[in-house]
Amino acid sequence: MTTENTNPAAHGLLRGIDNAAFVTSFVARLRRAGIRVGLTEAQSFSRAMAVSSFADDFETGGPRTRLYWTARVTLVDTYVDLAAFDSVFAAVFEDAVFSLDPPSRRQNPASAAEDRNVTLPAAEGEDEDDTGLPWATLPTVTGIGPDSDSPLSMPERRPSDQVSFADTPFEDFDAGDLRRLDQSLRAALRDWPRRKSRRLRKQARGRRIAMRQTTARARHTGWETVTLIRHGAVIKDRRLVMLCDVSQSMQPYVTAYLHFMRAATLVADGEVFAFATSLTRLTPVLKHKSPEAAIDEASATVGDRFGGTRIASNLRALLRSHHGNAVRGSVFIIASDGWDSEPPQELSAQMARLRRRAHRIIWLNPRAAEPGFVPLVGAMAAALPYCDEFLPAHNVTALDEAIASIGNSR
Template identity: 35%
Template sequence: MAEPPAVAPGPLAVGLTTALHRAGLPTTPQRTARLARALQLVLPVDRTALYWTCRVALVTDHAQLPVFDAVFSAVFDGRLDPADRRGDPTAPPSAGARPRVRPSPPDHRPPPGAGEQRAIGLPGAEDGEEGQRDVVLAAASTEERLRHTSFAELTDEELAGLRELVRRLVLSTPQRRSRRTRPTRRRADRLDLRRTVRAAQRSGGDPVRLVAATRRTQPRRLVLLCDVSGSMEPYTRVYLSLLQGAVAVARAEAFVFSTRLTRLTRQLAVRDPDQALARAGATGPDWAGGTRLAEGIGGFVAGHGRRGLARGAVVVVLSDGWATDDPEDVAAAMRRLRRLAHRIVWVNPRKAAPGYAPLVGGMAAALPLVDAFVSGHSLAALEQLAAAVAEP
């Protein structure tokens, strides 16, 4: 009999945690990743090993066991329709009809040289039993499908649900050392003279205790420049939700540009996303027009960047690079921005298209001056953007 198909740990972990989440058991992406790593160490070659691996990785409280056992049994025991074998007196009982008995912990692991990962067969069935058939252990949920689907291919209803997830995406910039200091009890290279003199006044003017100081750390400023021209229209609404979440949570600075640059930080600072997007839409009169990439980036550097907004900041440019400007003007504007910014991340949704290559135009002129180049065409791609922003 042929070997059952291999099941990767990732889809298996995603399918099980999705079912547990729908049943009310708290699951997180971290626990899903932990289970996937555990399944690489303990191969799911039988039900008992799989049960204890999933239980150790996902259950954090004894009160969660009834829900976990029920979902686990429904996922891995209820895979066959009893009607498939109805009327066959010689067929073994279906797995779902057996009483649920919590297995005892296994006393050994599969040998390390077991070879390729195997899918789990029917519960209670030996390798030689007849009637065993291949099963699919995990299927991509609707949320998982939306994570990898391009924003341009989603309907208005799907975009409305996805915008809330995008708004909650955390863009955390790396830390930098500030010029401000704070007292510390640890050994430091700097002496805090002001606090040392103040402490000496309590001991008759003698500096009995020397107060050390260390420089504070604070996150770098985050600046987002979003292209709202006609070629970016399928992605504009989602990107504005990203800008609104960054402004409201990370205190980022937000700008949009098409034929001219417009600052939207104040309009997007409100907590209500619908109100914030309505205020932003009333501010930018040149939306869905042409693209003046050099004028947009150069206007930001001249009007805001040199005044401190771009100095030492992480700058994110969301644009497909299709511009009417001369490529030399785009390169000149990017060089001025490069001298001020700590890091430049470029988000181009066209990057995910098959056969795409930034060979001509403004994108080709700007690409040598960026630190990270991501697509940002889907929710999963925006998570890569968050990782690129957080790099030191």
Template identity: 30%
Template sequence: MPAHTPLDIPDDPKLAQNIIHFARALRSAGLPVGPGRVIDAIRAVEAAGFTERRDFYWTLHACFVNRPEHRIVFAQIFRLYWRDPRFLEHMMSMLLPAIRGVQEEQKANAAEKRAAEALLQGVEQGLPDPVPEETGSEIEIDASLTMSAEERLRTLDFEQMSTEEVARAKRMLARLELPVKPLKSRRTRIDLQGHRVAWRRTMRNSMRQGGEIYDIALKKRQQRWPNLVVLCDISGSMSQYSRVILHFLHAVSNAKGADWAKVHAFTFGTRLTNITRHLRHRDVDAALAAAGAEAQDWEGGTRIGSCLHTFNRDWSRRVMGQGAVVLLITDGLDRDDPVALEKEIERLHLSARRLIWLNPLLRWDGFAPKAQGIRTMLPHVDSFRAGHSIASLEDLADVISRPEDVGEKARLLQLIAE
């Protein structure tokens, strides 16, 4: 059998062109693929060559994939794209029916959906419009009982959303509000509709009138709004959820006439990062880009205990005054010392007016607190709720307004006791 020589890319321009289009599909699916990586991929294939499909796969994989979460998307796009690498037009004509089939599957995973959309983007624009078929009669469909697209999107898991659905979800989250009931302060102010007598003001007025009391001054307690403190996990297991939830936090931070006194946002993975000032930018893209540049531990590991220790030591007294409500957004998968974690979560609970834990893992039926981090933190939160969809974030307003709402905490604590 004759030996195979490396493929000469300049003599095979169609393969180089296909690699360029393949890189565009990867970029549309969310992979950070720039012109430099495309050139490196072409040179790598030219230098290494390939004798079989597997060699070609791993050559491109080494050039385009640098994060573990990108492997699935890359594998799906490669499987769909390189079915017929002879030339682009014939390949796309064979590929489109297969991609549509993937998109129409109700249980298709998010990687397949993003891969299919990335390949279809810009391809169907050049296809001719289908010729309408002549129909003999008009069929009417009663869709009164069907779920609308917006209603379906409200209950859809963030991790299962396609690229288009994520964009629509972000627009819906930008319209959400998170109202809160005001708190009664110990301080009072003079008010004609008050229910308590302001004796000092009454006596002061009587001294101006020779000691006679003609009017009784009334007062009532002032109202104030609490602070909202958000601790959002941005580790690898939470990356898809945290990116969408940060859009929601940006909307809450910049809402007109917001009820919250101040909104403080922190991200944590292997270290704690304060992104409060970045979320104050009106433009959501600029705000999240600045927050991403500030937080250097995106999609990394998780050290909840040490991050809570940093927050309690450096930030608790600054942002937790006057009855702050704390939202802890994490899956609880932590490898820190459970004793230290319990100490820090207990201190956070004692400092907060209410500590609400949003956990995306609660979306699963029959969820059980098997992880050590979840078992450690659960007794020290006021409410344990799911945080995997738009509907779960909409329920936050009721959860904050009802101190007796504990979510799934009671049931899970019973499981731990058993």
């Protein structure tokens, strides 16, 4: 019978195999036979298998002939290697008739299940255990022992350290995790939102004509306007201002948030503040080159950490200070669980003032990740109507989502 044009894995020939595993195994046998096959040749063979048509009649052995020439053209570039190549190809495919005959496999499902990983006859000079090829499925996943020389062995798949690190709660971080967090945050904050300022700068493709500069240039051409000077808005990074709660209820997350604040000061030139019962500016402290020294100095600077919480009073103090001008047009981040000792009405009033100044307000609440969380705390409920985003930031994955949200603050 004939089949439609497609790659060999879609038909009886090499049906269901893993293409990369088959190419790797076949190339390994060629190398053991003394044929020099590089990675480029192996890649060419893999690509040729994906695009070649194996639509010949299965009864005449056409697919095997097509595979032979595909492998020979892509893997052999020296005439003296042809004899060795023919020997290896014959050893691999001469007795593999069942794989070229799909009807016979469909007639006997039991035998098909038994032959999912076919063991071929060993070539001359090879061990019996090294001749298997992954015909129907991937080979069994086994760990590679220290004394194992089998080219068909596959490493045992284990969970990635990065995945484990990303899903670990901040309260379970050790010193090594915190160093990795610092590097990860600094890399993630590279893509920072930008905005047009009101300042104008000379630009060759500016949309506006700079009348003063154009007139001054015309003085040298008899007041004839020969050259138009154009200008456009200056593009600058959008300012980030972060206010972090360091009270007792936020103790498990403070160190991780301080690393986030340090990355914001180094990469985004942000203004960062910590608060519990009073407000403390940490921007100059967190610019230290050493992460450990910066965090230790910041912890020593905040004298009221792990105490009570006064969100509204500290927000008022920030907006009234000369640092309040940095809030205008900024991305303002508040990291707090919303537990406040002051009346919710005061926080609502300060959030309304903040809403008129900031470009975007993002509230990070690590408690929001808990199952069944509902923002019923008075302060949290009063602040939510003024927030653009309300996000949990209890681990690295959630913090990355928060950074992505900051990146969308155009």
